[in-house]
Amino acid sequence: MNIVTIDAGTTNTRSSLWIDGKLVAKVQVEVGVRDTAINGNNKALKQAVRDTINGALAKGGVAAGDVALTLASGMITSALGLLEVPHVPAPAGLKELAAGMVELSMPEVFSQPLWLVPGVRNHSEPVGLHNVEAMDMMRGEETEVVGLLKRLDLDGRALLIMPGSHTKLVSVDDQRRICGCATTVAGELLQAITQHTLISQTLESGFAETLVPQMVLAGAASAQRTGLARACFSVRTLGLFTASERNDRANFLMGAVLSGDMLALKNSSAIKMRPDTTIVITGKPLLRDALNLLIQENGFFYGKRIVVSDEQQADMAGYGAITIARERGLLPTHAL
Numbered sequence: 085m086n087i088v089t090i091d092a093g094t095t096n097t098r099s100s101l102w103i104d105g106k107l108v109a110k111v112q113v114e115v116g117v118r119d120t121a122i123n124g125n126n127k128a129l130k131q132a133v134r135d136t137i138n139g140a141l142a143k144g145g146v147a148a149g150d151v152a153l154t155l156a157s158g159m160i161t162s163a164l165g166l167l168e169v170p171h172v173p174a175p176a177g178l179k180e181l182a183a184g185m186v187e188l189s190m191p192e193v194f195s196q197p198l199w200l201v202p203g204v205r206n207h208s209e210p211v212g213l214h215n216v217e218a219m220d221m222m223r224g225e226e227t228e229v230v231g232l233l234k235r236l237d238l239d240g241r242a243l244l245i246m247p248g249s250h251t252k253l254v255s256v257d258d259q260r261r262i263c264g265c266a267t268t269v270a271g272e273l274l275q276a277i278t279q280h281t282l283i284s285q286t287l288e289s290g291f292a293e294t295l296v297p298q299m300v301l302a303g304a305a306s307a308q309r310t311g312l313a314r315a316c317f318s319v320r321t322l323g324l325f326t327a328s329e330r331n332d333r334a335n336f337l338m339g340a341v342l343s344g345d346m347l348a349l350k351n352s353s354a355i356k357m358r359p360d361t362t363i364v365i366t367g368k369p370l371l372r373d374a375l376n377l378l379i380q381e382n383g384f385f386y387g388k389r390i391v392v393s394d395e396q397q398a399d400m401a402g403y404g405a406i407t408i409a410r411e412r413g414l415l416p417t418h419a420l
Contacts, residue, residue: 085415086146087153088137089402090198092129092160093224094118094249099136100402101144107399111139117164126166133166134193148195153414155405156188157201158224166190166198171205171221177261181226182411199414201227201405206264206354218353220265224401225252231404232366233260235396243349243357245375247271247367251345255355266354271371274341283316283337286323292334295373299332303339304346304378315340338374345375350384359384366392366400 087102098112115132133156141148161169172184184202203223211219229244239258246252249271255263279289306315319337322328328336349357363379365372372391379385409415 085153086151087155087406087409087415088140088151088194088196089405090133090137090154090156090158090160091224091227091401091405092116092133092156092158092165094159097129097132097136097160099133099140100399101140101146102402102406103144103146107402109140109143110399111136111143117159117162120164126164129160129165130190130193133160137194151196153409154194154196154198155201155402155409156198157227157401157405161186161200161202162223166193167200169200169202171203171223173208174204174206174265175257175259175261175263176204176226177259178230178408178411180261181230181408185408185412199409199412201408204262204265215353218264220267220354222252222254222262222265222267225254225265226262227402227404227408228366228397228400229254229256229262229404230260230407231400231402232364232392232397234407235400235403236364236390236392238362238364238390240362241358242362242364243355244364244366245345245349247342247345247371247375249275251348253345253349253352253355253357255357264354264356266348266352268345268348270341270345273344274338277316277337277341278334281316283319286320286330287334287337288330290330290334292338292370292374293331295370295377296332296335297377299328299335300339300342300374300377301381303336303341304343305339306336307340307343308347312340312344335374338371339378342371342374342378346378346382349379350382358387360387362388362390364390364392366397369394 095116101109119128120126188198205221244254251268251270253266
């Protein structure tokens with residue numbers, strides 16, 4: 085069975101070809117819904133989806149007419165995507181996500197219909213200052229959560245930490261339903277400070293390359309004690325008055341920025357973290373390891389920790405989308 089999965093985000097669009105449950109080809113371009121916002125239309129996104137699908141099919145030697153199912157998730161289902169699909173309110177698991185899928189016919193993008201996977205929002209109540217911190221939403225991460233829980237065969241309550249341009253903290257109940265999420269802009273903030281402030285000179289506009297635990301912990305402690313802005317300037321001070329290396333200073337900044345994720349993890353009303361909850365950490369290796377270190381050294385957490393390997397987290401969005409489609413009845417249960 086030939087399946088195409090599309091994962092379109094803010095800055096990138098990728099299409100993958102799966103044959104009989106195995107990923108055989110993947111194509112990515114640096115076009116996303118950000119281009120829709122900039123251009124005022126979604127022509128670039130449509131072209132990106134079309135090109136990546138055709139590229140993946142060409143690499144896999146499969147004709148468009150031989151594709152049995154096409155699935156799409158991520159920001160492609162937002163108002164800036166191809167079609168806005170309403171968020172499913174939490175708690176949302178396989179059943180709710182499958183029921184919320186929407187079929188889209190768009191021949192100018194692909195000859196086969198696209199099945200769009202909805203995102204998830206924390207609740208359906210009106211949002212105001214009294215509850216704004218408890219509200220959050222996701223588009224795309226829900227398929228990754230579904231895929232990862234299936235791969236890990238994880239049961240019981242868990243909190244998934246998914247760092248990237250944004251850090252997603254996702255609470256999951258013992259029925260593998262998404263109960264809520266909290267988002268920080270840690271990745272974007274780290275990039276902005278590293279490349280677009282006075283600190284960029286001492287960091288040579290570069291990020292940490294290898295983990296230096298004592299510097300990560302020192303940066304986090306500094307931000308907790310005197311605030312992120314002061315900790316950031318300390319990076320420059322380290323460059324001027326100590327023998328620290330550039331990678332050391334980058335680790336200090338990384339720790340300072342990620343300390344905000346620790347505060348959100350402990351205190352956000354959007355996820356209501358308990359100290360005994362199992363924590364699953366995924367994402368880029370360096371951020372993954374830094375967050376694991378900060379949690380390990382924080383006296384608040386004493387639950388089980390699972391650090392996901394690169395192999396376990398590979399192609400989670402596509403894998404999760406196929407899992408949701410199976411629940412919808414769009415493919416045989418033995419297909420993956």
